Amino acid sequence: MSDHDPGATATLSATSAISVREPRYWLGVYHREGSTLVPLPAGRPVVIGREAPAQVVVASHDVSRRHARFVLDDGVVQVEDLDSTNGTKVDGKRIKDADLLPGQVARLGSVECVVYVQNPGGASPTLLQSHDQLMRRLASEVEAARYFNSPLSFAMIEVQQGGEGLPAYRWLDALRGLRPVDLTGHYGGHIVEVILPRASADEARPVLEAVRTAVGRGEVHIGLATLGADGDDAPSLLTAARQALRSRETPTSQTAKSSPTFEGLIAESQAMTSALSQLDRIARAPLPVLLLGETGTGKEVLAGVVHRESERTGRFIRVNCGAIPGTLIESTLFGHEKGAFTGADRAAAGVFEAAEGGTVLLDEIGELPAGAQASLLRVLESRAVTRVGSTEERPVDIRLVAATHRDLEAMCDAGQFRRDLLFRINTFILTIPPLRDRPEDVPALVRHFLSLSEERLGPRSVREISPAAVDAMKGYAWPGNVRELRNVIERACVIAEGDTIGPGDLPEAIRGATRVLPTVAADRATEGGDEVIDLREVLRSQEVRLIVRAMRAGGNQAEAARRLSMPRRTLSHRIKALGLGPDDWSS
Numbered sequence: 001m002s003d004h005d006p007g008a009t010a011t012l013s014a015t016s017a018i019s020v021r022e023p024r025y026w027l028g029v030y031h032r033e034g035s036t037l038v039p040l041p042a043g044r045p046v047v048i049g050r051e052a053p054a055q056v057v058v059a060s061h062d063v064s065r066r067h068a069r070f071v072l073d074d075g076v077v078q079v080e081d082l083d084s085t086n087g088t089k090v091d092g093k094r095i096k097d098a099d100l101l102p103g104q105v106a107r108l109g110s111v112e113c114v115v116y117v118q119n120p121g122g123a124s125p126t127l128l129q130s131h132d133q134l135m136r137r138l139a140s141e142v143e144a145a146r147y148f149n150s151p152l153s154f155a156m157i158e159v160q161q162g163g164e165g166l167p168a169y170r171w172l173d174a175l176r177g178l179r180p181v182d183l184t185g186h187y188g189g190h191i192v193e194v195i196l197p198r199a200s201a202d203e204a205r206p207v208l209e210a211v212r213t214a215v216g217r218g219e220v221h222i223g224l225a226t227l228g229a230d231g232d233d234a235p236s237l238l239t240a241a242r243q244a245l246r247s248r249e250t251p252t253s254q255t256a257k258s259s260p261t262f263e264g265l266i267a268e269s270q271a272m273t274s275a276l277s278q279l280d281r282i283a284r285a286p287l288p289v290l291l292l293g294e295t296g297t298g299k300e301v302l303a304g305v306v307h308r309e310s311e312r313t314g315r316f317i318r319v320n321c322g323a324i325p326g327t328l329i330e331s332t333l334f335g336h337e338k339g340a341f342t343g344a345d346r347a348a349a350g351v352f353e354a355a356e357g358g359t360v361l362l363d364e365i366g367e368l369p370a371g372a373q374a375s376l377l378r379v380l381e382s383r384a385v386t387r388v389g390s391t392e393e394r395p396v397d398i399r400l401v402a403a404t405h406r407d408l409e410a411m412c413d414a415g416q417f418r419r420d421l422l423f424r425i426n427t428f429i430l431t432i433p434p435l436r437d438r439p440e441d442v443p444a445l446v447r448h449f450l451s452l453s454e455e456r457l458g459p460r461s462v463r464e465i466s467p468a469a470v471d472a473m474k475g476y477a478w479p480g481n482v483r484e485l486r487n488v489i490e491r492a493c494v495i496a497e498g499d500t501i502g503p504g505d506l507p508e509a510i511r512g513a514t515r516v517l518p519t520v521a522a523d524r525a526t527e528g529g530d531e532v533i534d535l536r537e538v539l540r541s542q543e544v545r546l547i548v549r550a551m552r553a554g555g556n557q558a559e560a561a562r563r564l565s566m567p568r569r570t571l572s573h574r575i576k577a578l579g580l581g582p583d584d585w586s587s
Helices: 131-148 172-177 201-215 234-247 270-276 279-284 299-309 329-334 370-382 408-413 419-425 439-457 467-474 481-495 520-525 535-554 557-564 568-577 582-586
Strands: 024-031 034-039 046-049 068-073 076-081 088-090 093-095 097-100 105-108 111-118 152-161 183-188 191-197 219-226 289-292 316-320 359-363 384-386 393-395 399-404 428-431
Touching (some): 068 105, 076 088, 076 093, 131 152, 131 183, 131 191, 131 234, 152 201, 152 234, 172 191, 172 201, 191 201, 201 219, 219 234, 234 481, 289 299, 299 316, 299 359, 299 399, 329 370, 370 384, 408 419, 439 467, 439 481, 467 481, 535 568, 535 582
Parallel strands (some): 289 399, 289 428, 316 359, 359 399
Antiparallel strands (some): 024 034, 046 068, 068 076, 088 093, 088 105, 105 111, 152 191, 152 219, 183 191
16 A cells, blocks of 8 residues: 555645646555555656655565556656566556556456546546455444444445446545535445444435436446444444445344344354353243343343244344433334424324343343333233333233343443343353454354355355464454454455455454564474464463553553554453553553
8 A cells, every 4th residue: 555645635725836726636556455546747757666765565376576657757657568478458458568548447357557637626536445354444433433423324335237337436426415524435245335423324214325326337236234223333233235236225223133043153162162052051041131241242242042932923123222222212212102202293102012022132231220110110011011101001911131241230330220120131141252362263254254255146156265364353353243254255265356255355454463572481382392382372461561551652542452453342351351551550
């Protein structure tokens, strides 16, 4: 990648040798990681290749070290192939040198280069951030939305023409219909991603429809997801938007799919098999279940299994307690009568009545406000609901499954969660270990997601994954757990350029996860001695050392997380899991 920030919009420089009265020429370089906008000053060649001394470096295996040279001469952009292995093509024909007209494409392997002309006063070409960059920004926007209690939407856009995807560079100008605060990235293939900060679903739809109108050709497909209703973090928003893009409709916000897959329950590790060892007995007992585990570990999948194995005949309904405004949570769960509140123009049954004879999953139950906690406790004790605005009790027969990533015991101690409610919901407790604690499950999960990719994404040439890529994934911490792994595999299937997923098809964070600094124990292991080395302990010690060093240098978790290039929430979890505290970095 070049040093040019692909997320920034290029502007005219006051010190440019080109007069602002003259057109300015740009070379848009579109690769699977995003796009790079390169200025083309007259007479100054720009070389594109896989590594330095090329001015624009693109990490793609089908691009040669120095692949092609572009130069602006007398108002004409000339491209010259530099004896590359895979050649340079213009209009589908391999060339040695050729003139490129504005809008014309030169293909360097899988990389496409397009000439743009910016007239005086005109806008510069639209750029796309890389997928990794946009996911990091989405994670930041999620944190900001939660802190300021503001909405957030995320969308994926694909344009098809004649049954085939239309390359993004051919319709990027349509993205000018987005708001100035919106951010765009390149998912891979022909799909563009959009972050819409401070936009609810109702606010995001007209913005995205303006893009659809501006494209003006082909079939424009949009998948929209909103924070809370369709996902709680960046990986879940990505999953929901991608599913909506494939189904050509916006996902529902309150009800889970009736038949969730078993993808989170693949268990070859001791940690996971132990967690699931009592699943059959728990599922058949008609008692509440509390599922504990980090985001993305598969709590909803496990809840669906509990429902099906219980042989209950009613519906399985999932409610995200953190996604519903506090003023509406009780009417959502227990229903309301006509006139009970402003806007209640008719009576409506709540989730508990709708799930009669079935199972209700209260996801993120730790987010329930105090009033709703008290109402839920009454329902569990009386096995009856009272709709908002009514005094009539209605008997209900439901199985309650609660799930959370929070420490409910600590919340009880802090007065944030009712202890008597906790006693009601924790009859059976299942803790799902994070993926980083069960790396033995990664290869099996990868094989599972590869087998699903053809079913979900259509026929693909990708059939396997290289051992090096699997090793890289086994060494990664997976802050988004199984959900994040699924997202990584599905995107790798889109961007892989052969029949095998390699390390280069994985996000940068995963590719770099195995670069562990050496320790004394690790050094001994390479000296050919007979000493047995516990690799997991070596890695744990190294993690402790790096975290302590970052905390000493940064002074707080936010700065330490920045130094470690990881989300602050993940760092906080690792500090707790490793048993670290202020005494470790204050000395």
